[in-house]
Amino acid sequence: MAIPMTQLGSRAFHHEDNEDVEREYDHLRDLARAEADKRGDCFERSKRAYEDGDGARAKELSNQGKAHDAKMKEYNRQASDYIFRENNAPGRVDPDSIDLHGQFVEEAERILEQRIRADQARGQTHLHAIVGKGNHSANHVQKLKPKVEQLCQELGLQYSTEDNAGRIYINLQGGEPIPPQHGGYGGQQDQYQPHHGQQQHGGQHRPPQQHHQQQEQDETEMVEGLIPILLQKLEKACCMVM
Template sequence: MSIPMTRLGNRAFTHEDNADVEREYDRLRDLARAEANKRNDCFERSRRAYEDGDGARAKALSNEGKAHDAKMREYNRQASEYIFRENNAPGRVEPDSIDLHGQFVEEAERILEQRIRADQARGQTHLHVIVGRGNHSANHVQKLKPKVEELCRELGLQYGTEDNDGRIYINLQGGEPVPPPKPSKPPHGGQQHHRPPQHRPPQEEYPEEEAEGLIPLLLRKLEKACCAVM
């Protein structure tokens, strides 16, 4: 079953109200969804053509679907980069923080890993990651936070959930993930510390959250079959 493409949180732009930013972001994501629908339609018609024995038409429709898939990915790339620039513009987040609102999970994972590696190379000691509380996700389940924690474990980094449970503190250089105290924060709540395992078992394969961005396995097999009969 196809999982709809969803973003993190109820608003992509998490600072002052700005309808223009939200509108442009939604426009790009809507264009991506439209291309995804066209892609899926082409692949479905390709499958039917193949079952009917029309290999040439099946191959043509498959290629058309691939073209729509490429356009979908491009629109999603533009949306991801656009909202990241807006949310992380100078003055909107602290230099030691990164805001991942508006990103799909796989987009956020890629952006965060690049940031972690760059900060480590510069000798930065820590990073605050704004992931959101999941209040507007299905069943109020956070999608991004578990992926950030998984990435930290893969990189051997210790992390902690901050008093604001929509933020994660990552120690980039080793040691306990203890952020500097913030007097404006309430004293209760604390944080949860997590140490990376000494011996990590083989990584499980997680289903992609944005299934609209992937070609179903059945269609991959179909494309191979189409190529075989041509």
């Protein structure tokens, strides 16, 4: 199935202005459009050749059209992968979010479904799908939001729209779609961001109560150890006075 060449928003890169990113993205999409035009031309000429009774020519043009179709899909794949890496680079989105800006609708659907299934397998509880507010869409009608909602319905997931943030909150484990009040990714932030977790170097970490009890025990042992020394000094002092 051909991918409709309509993307989310007027800008593919959903962060600070970066002309290099936009330029590379536009270049790949333009190459895909050029191949789509060539594909359409070949198929149209193939149809006319077939109607004229030139089966060999029709077959040749059909194969050329299929070749252009393959190139179009490859350029679109490169553009999709490229803008996804840029929009979802570390530090640009939260670990429990996915930014779908710059994706064609069918591309976004595929990417989101893969992410949902992967997160569910890891035991994550929720996901924020960034779909935009529709400010730059034609007549301010969002193209991606209905597709995301449809996907959630097909997967049996409950969701809620965060209009002000241009996001859709998806509950990955069932239940009401209530966004978490605190940070962290499904209660497993350290699992998702292992380099941000608290590391322990040597020795066994003690809970606060055990640590307090150990401190009291150490102080008691220190006092008990000082008592014989003090008694010896007192005895010497008494002997000197006498």
